[in-house]
Amino acid sequence: MKVYMTHLSRLSIITLSMLLLLGLPAVAQRGATRTRINTSRLMEIKNVDVVYISPAMLQSVPKASLKIDGADAMSGIMEGITSIRIYTSSDRKAIQEIRHTFAPIIELRHSDLEQLMYVKDGNGVVNLIGQLQGDNATELYMIVSGDDEYTVINFSGSFSRRELEKAVSQDNNRRRKR
Template sequence: MKAYITHLSRLSIITLSMLLLMGLPALAQRGAARTRINTSKLMEIKNVDVIYISPAMLQSVPKASLKIDGADAMSGVMDGITSIHIYTSSDRKAIQELRRTFAPITELRHSDLEQLMYIKDDNGIVNLIGQLQGDNASELYMIVSSDEEYTVINFSGSFSRRELEKAVTQDNSRKRKK
């Protein structure tokens, strides 16, 4: 009987260990599920302009005035916005700090980040990066970078992949026509 209990104990320990080990990757993924950027220090950096538009303020602004170039495809994206943060500077030292702060986003360091659009021309680079969970984005980062200026516009809200793809494809087709 003692040998049987010892065998059951070993099996229980092995089974428990296997379950714990199998659960660790899921826990690690959950822990890494959202990339967080500490922007509070940007409030204290000289020559970094910070603008915040609250959900209440966005609700008071007519949705029609938020449309970009009258693009209907953007309306779904614009309707999903709950708040906006804008960080910008044209000072070289401040630009370096902005680049350092948003490096996890621009370098796509985490699996929850996806580059949705990239435009490079003589004026600089524009990136649109989404923080995705399945087919929905909770954060969109539009990063406009040039030698003279660096701007990050962070749209918080809920955006479906379909809305984002529709907006990006319409924007790209409009640029080709020009």
């Protein structure tokens, strides 16, 4: 009986180990899934305007001049920006290409994406989507969709959830007062 239990215990440990080892890559992949967008083809599409502001260029601009509408809550976000990319067009075909390129972001296809803000008014729709890793966002996507223009602004950097919530709640309060 003792030999049987030892064999059973070894078999259980081996089986448990195998299950854990087989399960680890799936768990690691789920936690490590990051949405990647290939924007290089937008450079080749006619009527898509592309602007890139490098980290070096951002460092040369005083942070105070980057404030949006003088909002203090935005200062934490503005300080966390390391680079900015802007993709915009007013051409229908080019707009379709931009939408197609950013579809994984717009449609929130992956668990690392979270819609932080959505505003619809008479002029169009503004979405703010964050690519989060825990309590930090590494990418913010502001998508502005109007009747005759479409713009995606990608802010790269490091943004805490607290900074994002503060900025979004201040913006919502400002909109209610209008």
